Amino acid sequence: MNRILLLCLLTAFSFGVSAQTNFIYRNVPQEEACRNWVESKLESLTLKQKIGQLFIHTVAPHTTQLNKKNIENAVKEYGIGGLLFSGGELEKQVELTNYAQSMANIPLLITFDGEWGLAMRLKGTPSFPRNRVLGCVQNDTLIYEYGKEVARQLKEIGVHINFAPVADIDNNPRNPVINTRSFGSDREMVARKVLAYSKGLEDGGVLAVCKHFPGHGDTEVDSHKALPVLPFDRARLDSIELYPFRKAVEAGVGGIMVGHLNVSVLDDKAASISRKVVTDLLKNEMKFSGLVFTDALEMKGISSNPYVSAQALAAGNDMVLAPRNLKRELDGVLKAVKEGDITEEEINEKCRKVLTYKYAFGLNRRPVIDAKGVMSRINRAYTDDLMNRIKKSAVTVIKDSDEMLPLDLSLSGTVVLNVSSTLSETYPFFNEINKTYPVTWLHANLDSLQYLKKKITPAQRVIVAVYSSKVDKYINCLTELAKGKPTILVCFNSHKVLQKLDDVVAQSSAVVLAHSGEKQIQKFVAGVLLGNEKVDGRLSVDFNDEYREGAGVTIDPDKPRRYKPEEFGMDSKVLSRIDSIAEYGIKEGAYPGCHVLVWKNGYQVYNKCFGTHTYESDREVKENDLYDLASLTKTTATMLAVMKLYDEGKINLTDKISAYVPQMKSTDKENITIQQLLYHESGLPAYLPFYKKAMDLKSCKGGMYKKYKDANHKVQVGNSLYICTNYSFLPEWVSDKETPEYSLKVSDNMYVKPEFKEIILKEIADATLKGHSYRYSCLNFMLLKEAVENISGQSMDKYLEEKFYKPMGLVHTLYNPLQRYAKDEIVPTVKEDFLRKGPVHGYVHDEAAAMLGGVSGNAGLFSTAKEVATIYQMLLDKGVMGDRRYLTRTTCELFLTMKSKNSRRGLGFDKPDAENPENGYCAPETPASVFGHTGFTGTCAWADPDNDLIFVFLCNRIYPNPCERKNLMKLKIRPAIQQTIYQAIMK
Numbered sequence: 004m005n006r007i008l009l010l011c012l013l014t015a016f017s018f019g020v021s022a023q024t025n026f027i028y029r030n031v032p033q034e035e036a037c038r039n040w041v042e043s044k045l046e047s048l049t050l051k052q053k054i055g056q057l058f059i060h061t062v063a064p065h066t067t068q069l070n071k072k073n074i075e076n077a078v079k080e081y082g083i084g085g086l087l088f089s090g091g092e093l094e095k096q097v098e099l100t101n102y103a104q105s106m107a108n109i110p111l112l113i114t115f116d117g118e119w120g121l122a123m124r125l126k127g128t129p130s131f132p133r134n135r136v137l138g139c140v141q142n143d144t145l146i147y148e149y150g151k152e153v154a155r156q157l158k159e160i161g162v163h164i165n166f167a168p169v170a171d172i173d174n175n176p177r178n179p180v181i182n183t184r185s186f187g188s189d190r191e192m193v194a195r196k197v198l199a200y201s202k203g204l205e206d207g208g209v210l211a212v213c214k215h216f217p218g219h220g221d222t223e224v225d226s227h228k229a230l231p232v233l234p235f236d237r238a239r240l241d242s243i244e245l246y247p248f249r250k251a252v253e254a255g256v257g258g259i260m261v262g263h264l265n266v267s268v269l270d271d272k273a274a275s276i277s278r279k280v281v282t283d284l285l286k287n288e289m290k291f292s293g294l295v296f297t298d299a300l301e302m303k304g305i306s307s308n309p310y311v312s313a314q315a316l317a318a319g320n321d322m323v324l325a326p327r328n329l330k331r332e333l334d335g336v337l338k339a340v341k342e343g344d345i346t347e348e349e350i351n352e353k354c355r356k357v358l359t360y361k362y363a364f365g366l367n368r369r370p371v372i373d374a375k376g377v378m379s380r381i382n383r384a385y386t387d388d389l390m391n392r393i394k395k396s397a398v399t400v401i402k403d404s405d406e407m408l409p410l411d412l413s414l415s416g417t418v419v420l421n422v423s424s425t426l427s428e429t430y431p432f433f434n435e436i437n438k439t440y441p442v443t444w445l446h447a448n449l450d451s452l453q454y455l456k457k458k459i460t461p462a463q464r465v466i467v468a469v470y471s472s473k474v475d476k477y478i479n480c481l482t483e484l485a486k487g488k489p490t491i492l493v494c495f496n497s498h499k500v501l502q503k504l505d506d507v508v509a510q511s512s513a514v515v516l517a518h519s520g521e522k523q524i525q526k527f528v529a530g531v532l533l534g535n536e537k538v539d540g541r542l543s544v545d546f547n548d549e550y551r552e553g554a555g556v557t558i559d560p561d562k563p564r565r566y567k568p569e570e571f572g573m574d575s576k577v578l579s580r581i582d583s584i585a586e587y588g589i590k591e592g593a594y595p596g597c598h599v600l601v602w603k604n605g606y607q608v609y610n611k612c613f614g615t616h617t618y619e620s621d622r623e624v625k626e627n628d629l630y631d632l633a634s635l636t637k638t639t640a641t642m643l644a645v646m647k648l649y650d651e652g653k654i655n656l657t658d659k660i661s662a663y664v665p666q667m668k669s670t671d672k673e674n675i676t677i678q679q680l681l682y683h684e685s686g687l688p689a690y691l692p693f694y695k696k697a698m699d700l701k702s703c704k705g706g707m708y709k710k711y712k713d714a715n716h717k718v719q720v721g722n723s724l725y726i727c728t729n730y731s732f733l734p735e736w737v738s739d740k741e742t743p744e745y746s747l748k749v750s751d752n753m754y755v756k757p758e759f760k761e762i763i764l765k766e767i768a769d770a771t772l773k774g775h776s777y778r779y780s781c782l783n784f785m786l787l788k789e790a791v792e793n794i795s796g797q798s799m800d801k802y803l804e805e806k807f808y809k810p811m812g813l814v815h816t817l818y819n820p821l822q823r824y825a826k827d828e829i830v831p832t833v834k835e836d837f838l839r840k841g842p843v844h845g846y847v848h849d850e851a852a853a854m855l856g857g858v859s860g861n862a863g864l865f866s867t868a869k870e871v872a873t874i875y876q877m878l879l880d881k882g883v884m885g886d887r888r889y890l891t892r893t894t895c896e897l898f899l900t901m902k903s904k905n906s907r908r909g910l911g912f913d914k915p916d917a918e919n920p921e922n923g924y925c926a927p928e929t930p931a932s933v934f935g936h937t938g939f940t941g942t943c944a945w946a947d948p949d950n951d952l953i954f955v956f957l958c959n960r961i962y963p964n965p966c967e968r969k970n971l972m973k974l975k976i977r978p979a980i981q982q983t984i985y986q987a988i989m990k
Contacts, residue, residue: 040367041358044109048082050347052108053354054336055082057316059114061299061325064091064099064125074099078107081333084357085112085164087325093125093160093381097374100161109358110366114164114324118184120153121160121381129156129386132394134169134196135498136518138187138543139397139555143199145389150203150211152389157209159380161372163364166260166296166324168200170213170247171220173544180225183497187543188552190243194250201256210360213251215262215298216285217274218244226263227302230273233266240268249289257293259285261320263305273305275315282319294360299325300332310335317345321353395527398517399540400556405512407464407491408558409534410440412812413873414885416463418443420455420484422477423470431522432468432495435529440812442466452480463886464489466532467507470520472500478507485510493528495520498544505547516540534560535627535814561626563610563869568987571603577987578609584979585613588958593970594941596624596830597958600868601984604951605876609984610868616830617962629820629829629865630957631848633938636864637784639816639874642898642911643807643890644791644799645677650894653794656681656910663790666764671772677790679775680783681911682903686772687782693763694838694850697736697755703727718837719966726837736762747856748819750839750846755854763854764789777906781861784911785851788860800858811884813873816866819857821845829865832940834963848940848961862938868955875935875946875953899934899948909934926982939965943977950988954981 045053060077063070077083086103088096104110117123122130131137131153137146150168157165172193173185186196201211215226217240222231233244248259261275269284270277275297285291297315298305300323305311312323312332317339326332339345361367400408410417419442421429426446433444445458448471459465465488467481484490485507492511494501501508501516508514515538517528530536541555568575578601585599596614600607612624632639648654654663656678661667667675675685700707709716709725716725738745738754745754767782788799795802800818808816820829824845831844838850852859877883878899882890898910907916907923912934916923924937925945935945941960946953960971971977 037359037362040362041355044358045351045355048354050340050350051333051337052082053350054333054340056084056109056354056357057322057336057350058083058312058326058329058333059085059087059112059296059322059324060329061087061089061301062099064088064096066095066098071099071102074103075106077329078103078111081329082108083111083329084109084322084361085114087114087116087166088124090124091126093121093128093378094374096125097160097372097377101372101374104161104370107369110361110369112164112357112361112364112366113160113162114166115157115162116166117153117157118167118169121156127378128381129390131390132397132518133183134186135173135183135543136397137200137393138185138192138196139399139516139518139540140393141539141541142396143195145393145396146196146199147203147206148389149393150200151207152203152386154204154207154209156381156386158207159372159377161370162209163366164210164212164258164294165204166212166214167204168197168211168213169215170194170197170251171215171218172243172247173220174243175221175223176544177223178220179223180227181219181222185220188545189543190246192543192553194247197247197251198254198256201251201254205257210257210294212258212260212294212296213248213256214260215264216248216259217262217264217266217269217280218248219262219264220244222264226298226305229303230305231264233264235266235268237268240266245289252285252289252291255293258296259291259293260296260298260324261285262298263302273308275300275305275320276308276311276318278318280318286319294356295319295321297323301325301327310339312336313339313344316349316353321356391523394519394521394524395536395538397540398515398524398528398531398538399542400513400515400531400538400558401542401546401550401554402508402511402514403556403558405489406564407489407513408515408532408556409560409563410491410532410812411885412440412533413876414463415441415810415887416461416885417466418445418459418462418464419466419468420445420447420459421468421470422447422474422481423468424448424473428470428520429468432493432525432529435526436466436532439533439809439814441810447477447480452483455480455484459484459488462488464491464512466491466493467511468493468495469500469504470495472496474500474503478504482506482510491515491532493517493532495525495528498546502546508546516542531558533812533814534558534563536560561612563607563626566606566608568603568608569989571606571608572989573603573608573987574989575608575987577983580983581609581980582611582613584976584983585611588971588974588976589614591970591974592618592968593974593976594958594960594968595620595962597941597956598624598626598628598630598868599980600872600953600955602872602876602953605880616959617834622827624830626869627815627828627867629815629824629867630942630959631830631832631862631938631940632864632866632871632942632957633849633862633940634781635871635936635938635942635944636852636862637860638912638934638936638944639866639871640799640803640818640864641784641787641791641860643874644795644802645681645787645911646890646894646898647806648791648794649898650891654790660786660790663793664764664786666761666768667786670768672768677787678910680787682777682906682908683779683783684775684777684903684905685780685783686775686778687767687780688770688773689778689780689782690851691766691770691782692850693766693854696762696766697732697759697854699731699733702729702731704729718835719964720837721966728837728840747854748846749853749856750841750843753839755856757856759854763851777903777908779908781849781851784860785855786860788858791860798858799860807874807889810887811873811877811889813866813870816864816870816874818847818863818865820865830959831962832959833961833965868957871942871944871955871957872953875944875955878934879946879948879951879953900932912936924977926978926985928982928985937977941971945981952984952988954984956980 121128204211224231270279274280539557601609616622661673715729747755847863849862852863881892881895915925915929937943941958
C-alpha cells in the first residue's frame with residue numbers, strides 16, 4: 004500500500020507554469036488514517052467482494068421497483084464498486100444515488116459519462132458545446148473554467164468520476180463515432196484542451212478520465228458495433244495517437260479509459276484486454292499510476308469475448324465498466340483467480356487502489372445528496388455566462404479575402420438574406436445590425452429566386468445568414484447570388500452544415516462559422532460585423548483543402564487593418580516619427596494617453612494609441628475608447644444639424660437668432676444673425692459661469708474664489724485662483740437624487756431641473772455685448788443648439804442620431820455615453836471637479852453643457868478617433884458617405900469654404916491662420932482650404948480638401964486638472980504631428 008500511495012503522492016498535475024499534486028491525494032487528510040481505513044475494509048471483504056469493488060454497474064435512472072431491485076442486487080449481492088447511470092432525469096438519478104449509497108457496505112463511486120457536461124445524459128441541464136467547437140476557442144483558461152464548472156455540477160448530484168475528456172485526435176473525417184467529440188485534428192491543440200479540461204475537473208473535485216486509449220480518432224468503425232483496427236506503426240502512434248495521452252499522463256491526470264481497439268503493431272488482441280497495451284505501454288512505459296478503466300464492456304466491439312472482465316483485469320485495468328451480465332462476469336473473474344490467470348494479490352492491489360480513491364473522495368463516510376433544490380443549484384447565472392463566453396470565443400472567421408470585416412459602414416444598400424425554417428429565429432441578428440446600420444431583410448425560404456435577384460441587384464453587398472441544416476435546395480441559388488455580389492456568409496449552424504455550402508464559401512468574400520443560432524450568439528456576430536466585438540476563433544479541423552485546421556482571421560476593434568502609406572503617396576518612415584512626438588507628450592506630462600489617426604483618400608494610413616487612461620492607471624488607451632470631444636462638438640454635432648436645416652431651407656445665414664430662440668427677442672441680441680454666431684462675431688462674452696445660479700453662494704466660506712489653496716478652496720481654476728468646493732447647491736435647482744422633477748443628470752449624484760435652461764438663456768440674454776468683432780464664444784453655439792431644437796421639434800442628440808449618426812453606422816458618437824457604455828470604455832476627464840465635487844468620468848466636462856443635462860451646442864459629444872474621422876470624411880466628400888447623401892454638395896461647399904473677413908474663422912469651422920500661423924492651431928504647411936476644430940480637453944480634427952487628408956487627435960490633456968496640464972499647447976504637440984503628416988506626403 005505504501006508504494007501505491009507514494010506513487011500517487013508524487014504524481015504532479017501541471018497546467019501553465021505551476022505543478023500541483025493530483026487533487027485526490029491533496030484531499031487525503033492523513034496518510035495513516037487513509038491506510039488504516041483501506042486495510043480494515045480490505046480485511047473485511049471476501050475475495051468475491053473484493054472483485055465486486057472492481058466493477059462499475061450501469062443502470063437507467065428510473066425509479067421503478069424493478070430498477071431499484073436491480074440496483075439492490077448489484078450492491079448487496081455482488082458488492083459493486085461503482086455505478087454509472089445512463090440518460091434520464093436528474094432528480095431520479097439523485098434519488099437512486101441516495102438509495103444505492105444507503106445500502107452499500109462500502110460507499111459507491113458514482114461515475115458519469117459527461118463529455119459536454121450533464122446535458123449529455125440528463126434532461127434540463129446546462130448544455131455546453133461539443134469538443135469540436137471548444138477546439139476553436141483560443142483561450143484555454145475558458146476550457147479550464149468549463150471543466151471546473153462541470154465538476155461543480157457533478158458533485159451536486161453525487162458524482163466522483165467523469166469519463167471525459169476525449170483525448171482522441173479527429174484526423175479521419177469518415178470516423179462515425181468520434182468526430183465532434185474530439186477537440187480537433189492537431190495533436191498539440193488537443194493535448195492543451197485535454198489538460199485544461201482535466202485540470203478544471205480535478206481542481207473541482209472530480210476525477211478526469213481521458214479516453215479512448217491508445218487513440219480512437221483515425222478509425223472508420225464504431226467500437227459500439229464492431230472492433231476498429233489501427234494499422235499504424237509505432238512511430239506513427241507515438242507522434243499522433245498517443246501524444247495527448249502521454250501529455251496527460253505526464254501532467255498527472257487521475258484516470259485513463261482504454262478503448263476497444265485493435266492496435267496491430269502492439270498486440271492482436273483488443274487494447275482493452277491487452278496486457279501489452281494496458282500494463283506494458285500505459286503503466287510501465289508511460290508510468291501511469293492513476294485509475295485505469297475499460298470502455299463499456301457491453302459494446303459489440305468486445306462483448307462477444309468470453310469472460311471479458313477477467314481478461315480486462317488480467318491485462319492491467321483497475322476497474323471494468325458496464326459488463327453485460329454482472330453475475331457471469333464476476334464468476335468469470337473468480338474462475339480466473341482459481342485457475343491462476345489472475346493472482347489474488349493482483350485483486351488485492353486493485354481493490355486497495357480503488358479503496359484509496361474512495362477514501363480520497365470522502366467515501367469513508369456514507370454520502371447523502373441534498374435532493375431539495377438540486378436543479379436550481381445546477382442552473383446558476385454564472386453557468387449561463389460561462390457558456391456564452393465559450394460560445395462567443397468559438398466563433399470563427401474562416402475567410403475574409405476581400406477585407407470585408409468589419410463592415411464598411413459608409414456603404415449602404417446591404418441585404419441580409421436568411422436561410423431558416425422560421426422568421427423569428429433570424430430576428431436577433433437582423434435587428435442587432437439594423438439598430439445601427441439599416442439593412443434590407445430577405446428570406447430564402449419565402450421568396451422566389453427571381454424576387455431575390457430583383458432585390459439584391461441594386462445592393463452593395465449581401466449577408467447570407469444560414470440557420471437551417473436543410474440547405475441542399477438553396478446551394479445553387481446562394482452560389483449564383485454570391486458570384487455577382489460581395490457576399491458575407493454567416494453559418495449559425497454546425498461545421499457539418501457549412502461543409503454542404505462549400506461552393507458558396509468559395510464564392511463568398513467573408514465566411515463566419517458561428518456554430519450556433521442562439522440569440523446571444525446572433526447578437527455577438529452582428530457586433531463582430533459592425534466592428535464592436537473581437538473574434539479570434541480558429542478551425543479545430545480542416546474545412547476543405549483550402550482551409551485547414553488552425554485557419555481563422557482575428558477581427559479586433561482595437562486593432563483595425565492598416566494600409567501602407569506608400570499606396571497613397573505617403574512615406575511610412577516619415578509618418579512613424581509621429582510615435583516619438585506622441586510619446587514625448589506623455590513623457591512631458593502633456594496628457595496621460597492619446598489616439599492619433601490619419602486618413603488619406605479615405606483610407607487609414609496611420610492609427611496608433613499611446614499611453615494610459617490616467618497617469619495612475621495601467622489601463623491602456625484602445626481603439627474604441629471614448630473621449631470627451633469638448634468644443635470639437637461644435638463641428639461634429641452642431642454644425643451637422645445647422646447645415647442640414649440650411650439644406651432643407653429651414654434656416655438662412657442672414658436669419659436673426661431671435662426668430663428661433665424667442666428668449667433673445669426684445670434684447671440687444673435680437674438682431675444677431677446665424678452667420679455672426681458661426682463666425683463668432685456676435686459680441687457675446689466667451690463664457691458665463693451659469694452654475695453660480697444653482698449654488699448657495701452664502702455657503703461658500705471665504706468667498707467663491709481665493710488666490711491661494713485652503714480647506715474650502717481646493718480646486719485651481721486659473722493662475723493663482725482657487726474656487727470654493729465646500730458649498731451647497733440650491734434645492735430649488737439641484738438634488739442628489741433623480742426624480743421626475745430633477746431629471747437632468749450632471750454626475751452620479753447630481754441632478755438638475757430641466758427648467759434651469761431658462762436661467763441659462765436669461766443669463767445669455769442679459770449678458771453685455773462687446774461690438775461685433777471676432778471673439779470666440781461658446782455661447783454662440785449654445786444658442787444655435789436651441790435654434791436647432793426649436794426648428795426640428797427634437798432634442799439635438801435625437802435629431803443628430805436620426806439624421807446622421809445611426810444611418811452612418813456611428814455607434815460610439817453620442818451625448819451622455821454612460822447610457823450605452825461602461826465607464827472603463829470612456830477615458831476619464833478630470834480627477835477633481837469643483838462642480839461635481841469629485842472626478843468627471845463619462846460626463847461632459849464643460850459646466851454649461853453639464854447643467855443642460857449633457858447635451859449642448861458647444862460641448863457634450865463623446866466619440867472615438869475613427870468615428871470623428873468618418874464624420875469629417877463625409878464632409879470632405881461633400882456630404883456623401885457610401886451611396887447615401889447626407890448634405891448637398893452646395894451646402895458643404897458654402898460652409899466649408901466661406902471665411903470671415905475679420906478672423907481666420909469659417910462658418911462654424913476653424914481654419915489655419917495663413918498670415919500668422921502661430922496664432923492658430925495648425926502647422927505652417929497646412930493649406931488654407933483646411934477646416935476643423937479643437938477641443939479644450941485636448942482634441943482636434945482637421946480635414947484637407949486639397950490633399951484628401953484627415954488628421955484626428957484625441958487626448959484628455961486636462962487630467963487631473965486643467966490648470967496643472969498646459970503642455971499640450973506649450974509644446975505644440977498637435978501642430979508638430981500635423982507638420983509631420985505633411986512632410987510625409989511624397990512630392
